[in-house]
Amino acid sequence: MKPDIVIIGGGAGGLELATRLGRRLDKRGQANVILVDRSPTHIWKPLLHEVASGAMDSSVDQISYRAVARYRRFRFMLGEFSGLDRQNQTITLNAILDEDGNTVLPERELPYDYLVLALGSITNDFGIPGxxxxxxxxxxxxxxxxxxxxxxxxxxxxxxxxxxxxxxxxxxxxxxxxxxxxxxxxxxxxxxxxxxxxxxxxxxxxxxxxxxxxxxxxxxxxxxxxxxxxxxxxxxxxxxxxxxxxxxxxxxxxxxxxxxxxxxxxxxxxxAAGVQGPELMNELDGLSLQPNRMLKVSATLQSVDDPAIFAMGDCAACPQEQGFVPPRAQSAHQMANHLADNLERQLAGKELRAFQYRDYGSLINLSQYSAVGTLMGGLSKGSLRVEGRIARLVYVSLYRMHQIAVFGVMRGLLMAMTDRLHRVFKPKMKLH
CATH class of the missing domain: 3.50.50.60 (FAD/NAD(P)-binding domain)
Known part of the structure; x- marks a missing residue:
């Protein structure tokens, strides 16, 4: 019987992991790969500030999980995670209601053999009144x-x-x-x-x-x-x-x-000050958390309490030489690659490898005005400072790399061309 690998959270890391495992394991009949998310569509979180300003129209740029699942050979299940039973290895998903409050799908339980938490993070209000x-x-x-x-x-x-x-x-x-x-x-x-x-x-x-x-x-x-x-x-x-x-x-x-x-x-x-794990991290059946609700994991990205449960991205408190792996998009991308390899090794009975974060630099995009940052951090003794058009080009390429990771090279490049055409014909900002 094929093992069930359940991934909760379709953010940058969770979706990239599902596509890799779908192609490597589900397509070959070695595992059932199931991605669970409370939304039917995905948008790259580092671009939410562009949605907020109107520079990006989320209705155009969002990705359908079901469409990706069909193409990349994994299953998608719509539902909001609400509980974990580690003894029976099941998760609970809340009932899905329509706009009138009618039940579309009842509360459900979903079994897993291996569970991956990719729940992301939320902004930390630090308990400040109001x-x-x-x-x-x-x-x-x-x-x-x-x-x-x-x-x-x-x-x-x-x-x-x-x-x-x-x-x-x-x-x-x-x-x-x-x-x-x-x-x-x-x-x-x-x-x-x-x-x-x-x-x-x-x-x-x-x-x-x-x-x-x-x-x-x-x-x-x-x-x-x-x-x-x-x-x-x-x-x-x-x-x-x-x-x-x-x-x-x-x-x-x-x-x-x-x-x-x-x-x-x-x-x-x-x-927009600080991050913490989402409140549902408190529903993890006793798994150890950091004070900011990030799940404590070992270097293999496994929970320190349960080897059948993994975590990645912003919700994972993964130790490194100094502190923890930072909650950044490149961290989630690297973890998705690493965890895909480790789960494949797990099924083959091989020893899991420790995750090592590599800092490839930092870029800040100041809309159409400028961009500043450094490249190659972690690959050499120093770093290359970039700004202006070069920095903006590299910044945009990060999103293109995410699209390629999800859709593959050819489809990812076609999506980039389509996005470019949209920018020519559609308004510069969302006006409704």
Whole structure:
């Protein structure tokens, strides 16, 4: 009887792993590969800030799991994970309801021989009062789409107000100076300039007043300091007000409050500070977690408590020489490759290999204005600094590599060509 390999979570790492295992194991009849996700479609999470600004239309760029499953020879099951029974080796999926609350599929149990958790991460509000209630988060396409609609409505309102008050502005506060906060700030500046071409006659860069707040002494604390300096300079040139050492202690319906009690009123407030495991990580039948709800795994990516359970990507606390593997897209990509090999070795009765993360550099994309970063980190003694068009080209290529990993070389290249054509014919930003 073929073993069941169940992967929970169709993010960048989970989907890439399913495609590799489907091609290697399911197609050859060596295992049943099943991918479970609560959404029927996939979008690459590092691009959610573009969905939020309207630069990307998720309805065009999202990928159907069922379509990929048919082509790459694995099974897809729609459902939201809600519980784990390690003794009986089953997971529970919540019932699926339609828009009227009628049951489409009842609660189900799914057996596994090997379970892979690829549940990703969510933004950490650190328990700060009011943040959950009054700030936007960008953890999912749905949240990004909700922000985009509100942002567009805000631009419409300000454009109208400028008829009588030329100084009217949309006040946007972004908390968190990591990659998401930095890239979102640049995308929103570009969106404010772009809408002028689509009937917003009084729109320009000055119609948005964007404040980026970082609790630490510099932006992008996980990246090299020179990238931080370059990014700060670029954002300031775009008119973004960057405040460092600004720790938020409270959010109200109208404002953010810092450690000194100063209120910063905002029309839109976005929280992009820190990551933690999703709340359902607490439903893992006693598996050991880090304080931030990341699953403790060994170097083989197996749970320290249960060798039949693996974890990868943002939800995995995988130790390395200094700290843990960082929660980045390249980490998930590398883990997917490694775990595909290890599961193949597991079925063959061979010893599993330890995962070694390699840092291939860091890139920050500042919309259409610029990009900065380093390449080849971890491959040589130093690193190559890149910026401008070259850096942006490499940044875009990361998404193309993800498409190729999912669809294969030929289909991946065809998708890249299709995306290029879409950018020629469709509006520069989503206008509805």
């Amino acid at each position: 943040v959950k209630d009054h700030c936007y988060f960008l953890d999912s396409p749905e949240q990004a789409q909700h922000f985009q609609k509100t942002f567009l409505n805000t631009l419409m309102r300000v454009n109208s107000e400028r008829a009588t008050n030329p100084e009217a502005k949309a006040r946007i506060r972004i908390v968190g100076g990591g990659a998401t906060g930095v890239e979102l700030a640049a995308e929103l500046v570009y969106a404010a300039e772009t809408v002028h071409e689509y009937g917003f006659t009084r729109a320009d860069r000055g119609m948005v007043k964007i404040t980026l707040l970082e609790a630490g002494p510099r932006l992008l604390p996980a990246l090299p300091e020179r990238i931080s300096r370059d990014t700060l300079r670029e954002l300031q040139e775009l008119g973004v007000d960057v405040k460092l050492n600004a720790r938020i202690t409270q959010a109200t319906p109208e404002a953010l409050v810092d450690q000194d009690g100063h209120e910063m009123p905002g029309d839109l407030m976005v929280w």
